[in-house]
Amino acid sequence: xxxxxxxxxxxxxxxxxxxxxxxxxxxxxxxxxxxxxxxxxxxxxxxxxxxxxxxxxxxxxxxxxxxxxxxxxxxxxxxxxxxxxxxxxxxxxxxxxxxxxxxxxxxxxxxxxxxxxxxxxxxxxxxxxxxxxxxxxxxxxxxxxxxxxxxxxxxxxxxxxxxxxxxxxxxxxxxxxxxxxxxxxxxxxxxxxxxxxxxxxxxxxxxxxxxxxxxxxxxxxxxxxxxxxxxxxxxxxxxxxxxxxxxxxxxxxxxxxxxxxxxxxxxxxxxxxxxxxxxxxxxxxxxxxxxxxxxxxxxxxxxxxxxxxxxxxxxxxxxxxxxxxxxxxxxxxxxxxxxxxxxxxxxxxxxxxxxxxxxxxxxxxxxxxxxxxxxxxxxxxxxxxxxxxxxxxxxxxxxxxxxxxxxxxxxxxxxxxxxxxxxxxxxxxxxxxxxxxxxxxxxxxxxxxxxxxxxxxxxxxxxxxxxxxxxxxxxxxxxxxxxxxxxxxxxxxxxxxxxxxxxxxxxxxxxxxxxxxxxxxxxxxx
Numbered sequence: 435x436x437x438x439x440x441x442x443x444x445x446x447x448x449x450x451x452x453x454x455x456x457x458x459x460x461x462x463x464x465x466x467x468x469x470x471x472x473x474x475x476x477x478x479x480x481x482x483x484x485x486x487x488x489x490x491x492x493x494x495x496x497x498x499x500x501x502x503x504x505x506x507x508x509x510x511x512x513x514x515x516x517x518x519x520x521x522x523x524x525x526x527x528x529x530x531x532x533x534x535x536x537x538x539x540x541x542x543x544x545x546x547x548x549x550x551x552x553x554x555x556x557x558x559x560x561x562x563x564x565x566x567x568x569x570x571x572x573x574x575x576x577x578x579x580x581x582x583x584x585x586x587x588x589x590x591x592x593x594x595x596x597x598x599x600x601x602x603x604x605x606x607x608x609x610x611x612x613x614x615x616x617x618x619x620x621x622x623x624x625x626x627x628x629x630x631x632x633x634x635x636x637x638x639x640x641x642x643x644x645x646x647x648x649x650x651x652x653x654x655x656x657x658x659x660x661x662x663x664x665x666x667x668x669x670x671x672x673x674x675x676x677x678x679x680x681x682x683x684x685x686x687x688x689x690x691x692x693x694x695x696x697x698x699x700x701x702x703x704x705x706x707x708x709x710x711x712x713x714x715x716x717x718x719x720x721x722x723x724x725x726x727x728x729x730x731x732x733x734x735x736x737x738x739x740x741x742x743x744x745x746x747x748x749x750x751x752x753x754x755x756x757x758x759x760x761x762x763x764x765x766x767x768x769x770x771x772x773x774x775x776x777x778x779x780x781x782x783x784x785x786x787x788x789x790x791x792x793x794x795x796x797x798x799x800x801x802x803x804x805x806x807x808x809x810x811x812x813x814x815x816x817x818x819x820x821x822x823x824x825x826x827x828x829x830x831x832x833x834x835x836x837x838x839x840x841x842x843x844x845x846x847x848x849x850x851x852x853x854x855x856x857x858x859x860x861x862x863x864x865x866x867x868x869x870x871x872x873x874x875x876x877x878x879x880x881x882x883x884x885x886x887x888x889x890x891x892x893x894x895x896x897x898x899x900x901x902x903x904x905x906x907x908x909x910x911x912x913x914x915x916x917x918x919x920x921x922x923x924x925x926x927x928x929x930x931x932x933x934x935x936x937x938x939x940x941x942x943x944x945x946x947x948x949x950x951x952x953x954x955x956x957x958x959x960x
Contacts, residue, residue, distance in 0.1 A: 435601060435616055436677075436713075437541055437582060439633065441512060442575045443606050444473050446534040449493045449519045452485075459485050462493075470500065476511065477504040490532075492520040508544040508585065521573075531572045534606075539580040542593075571607035576600075584621075586745065594621040609635045611645070623667070625655030631673075642678030642714050649673075650684075657688065662794030665691040665700070677713040684709075691727075693795070697769030701762070703727050715740065720751065727766070730758035730779065746789025753802075755781040760806055767880070774816075774933075777809030777844065783851075793856075795880050800853035808844040820845060820867055826900035827870030827893040843867065856880050860887070869894050874929070883933040888941055891925040892918065915945060 448469040452462045463483040470478040481497025500512035514536055521532035580598040597619040604613045615630040631648015652669040671684020684707055690700040704726045710719040723734040736751035755763075758781070761773035768774060783802025790797060811817040817840045824843055825831060849863030858878040865872040876887030893900065897916050898909035916923040926944035931937040 435598065435614065435618070436633065438536070438539055438577050438580050438598060438601055439575070439603055439606065439612070439614075440636075441514075441539065441541070442534055442536050442577060442603075443572060444470065445498070445514070445517055445536070446519050446531050446572045446575070446606070447570050448473070449495075449531075449534075452493065459483060466495075470498075474500050474512070475503060477501045490520050490522055491526055492518065494518040505544075509542045510540075511542060511544075513540040513542075514538065519572075525573075529569045529571060531570065532574070534572050534575045536575070536577045537579060539577055541580075541582045543582070543584050569608075571605060571610070572603075573605065575603040575606050595619075596621050603633075608638070611635060614648075620652065620655065623655040623657055623659050625667070626653045627651070628653075642676065642712075644677045645675070646677050646680060646713065647672075647674035657691070660794060661791060662694055662796075663692065664694050665689075665703075673711070680711040680713055682709045682711050683707070691766075693766050698767040699765050699769075701727050701766055716747070723751075728759070728762040730755060730762040732758070734785070736785070744789065748789060749785070749787040751785040753781070753783050753785045755779055760809065761812075772812050774813060775806075775809055775811050778807040780805040780807070796856045798853060800851065803850045804847070806845070806847035809847060810841065810844055814840065817841075817843070824867040824869050827895065828868060829895035829899040830869075831900060831902055853880075872927070876929070878933075885929055885931055885933065885936055887929040888944075889927055889929075891927050892922065893925070894922045897923045897925065 448466050452466050452469075457465070462485055463480055466483060467478045467480055470476070477500075479497070479499045480495055483493065483495045486492040486494075495517050496515065498512075498514040498517060499510040502511040505511075515538040517534070517536050519531050519534045521530060525532050577598065578600055580601065582596045582598075584594040586593060599617045599619070601614065601616045601618075606612050611632045612634045613630075613632045616628070618627050618629075619625070620627055627650055629648055629650040631646065633646050634644060637643040649672045650670065652667070655667040655669070657667055658664040665688040667686055667688045669684055669686040671682055673680045673682045675681045686703075686705045686707075688703045691703040692698060692700040705723055707723045708721040710721060712718070717740055718738040720734065720736050720738065723732075725732040725734070732753060732755055734751045734753045736749070738747050738749050740747045758779040759776065760779040761776040763779065764773040764775060781802060781804045783800045783804075786799040787794070788797055788799075811820060821838055821840045821843045825838065844867075846866040847863060849860055851863075852859040852861070856879065858880060860877065861875050863874050865874070871892040872889060873892070874887045874889030876885070876889075878885055878887075896910075896913045898906050898913050901909065913923070916925050918924040926941040927938065928941040929936055929938055
């Protein structure tokens with residue numbers, strides 16, 4: 435929008451200077467070309483320029499092209515199929531142009547200037563060096579069908595495009611605050627934006643200091659362009675400050691947010707946020723993001739920052755979940771009708787999402803720690819095994835066994851994790867039930883769902899005390915192998931297979947080389 439504003443202002447002032455000095459159309463065309471070439475440091479072509487002096491003063495031109503520094507290896511920087519400026523003699527004498535229309539403006543930023551896109555359309559920040567240009571005001575500017583394209587450096591990739599369907603600006607001029615209204619299509623993610631506010635006065639010596647404020651509505655933004663997720667996002671908010679530091683407050687709603695590749699369910703997501711945006715380069719600092727997914731709140735802060743010589747931006751966040759629910763998060767990433775586990779969730783993690791056309795699951799990086807409290811498995815068979823583990827670990831078997839409601843037996847998990855390349859690495863996780871503790875380390879494939887963990891099962895009692903009858907007598911022979919300091923037992927175990935069909939077993943290779951980490955005392959917590 436700023437690019438279109440400045441192009442429109444420059445064209446309008448150039449036309450005004452030409453119109454106010456009596457000359458032939460050919461001479462006026464040559465003068466217009468010279469003025470624009472000086473303004474943009476470019477080669478300018480104007481296919482046609484017509485002047486009209488009665489009943490109103492009007493200039494109309496066609497096929498205006500501006501090639502920055504005469505480059506022909508890329509499309510023209512600026513193309514305007516049709517433009518016009520008009521006003522009464524009285525308004526011109528008072529340094530006013532009543533109306534400027536620009537139809538089909540096309541701004542194309544070549545790849546080697548991508549990070550300096552603003553510099554191309556705002557080059558020569560003086561908006562004209564003479565008093566006449568600086569004192570002119572355009573009462574109304576209308577731009578229709580405008581487009582700004584960022585040409586990718588990689589051959590064969592489609593350009594990023596912002597289509598500004600309608601832009602209306604009032605009181606364009608140096609030293610003025612300029613109200614605007616616009617409707618446009620955003621590039622990534624694609625969606626429709628309606629915005630209004632005011633821009634200026636333009637700070638020619640330091641454009642980043644130019645004031646800007648307003649409000650916006652962003653409708654039906656398609657998150658499916660980011661490989662690996664889907665959903666239609668709607669947002670609204672307000673912005674204000676100066677161009678290089680805009681304070682933005684807003685809210686978003688995505689009723690059907692989904693992680694695609696893991697087969698997870700669509701869940702509603704609502705966020706409120708406060709961000710600081712640098713309008714000169716697009717970098718964004720996220721001061722506070724408060725997202726809610728079902729009954730779980732996720733807080734985050736960080737930034738969306740571009741890096742030198744890298745297309746796109748990297749999202750870097752510090753994420754915290756306090757008092758969340760594990761079933762809400764699992765519902766997003768697990769295809770099963772019901773989340774495999776429920777319970778309280780605490781989480782802190784570094785979140786890094788680099789740019790690139792790669793599945794989100796594969797490029798996402800996480801590094802943090804988590805805790806689950808009062809966790810229960812929703813599969814009755816699995817939860818029954820947890821109850822059995824708790825009973826056996828406490829020595830409550832045979833006539834000592836208790837009739838326990840599986841729903842009342844909960845577990846606790848604590849651990850660290852790293853996620854990268856679609857693989858979840860857990861270097862240390864502890865799983866507690868009353869009478870038993872499991873310590874594990876290993877990895878899990880988010881797409882393949884393959885499991886590979888090794889660890890140790892600590893119980894409050896000896897191995898032989900976990901059963902009765904003949905098995906009790908036979909296991910007494912191996913009690914010394916699994917004995918741990920302070921009483922109880924420590925059994926090396928492994929978990930392999932897949933999420934749907936896990937395999938639990940004794941890690942026989944570590945029976946004689948194990949080094950139990952838990953030395954004494956009761957291992958269990960309820």
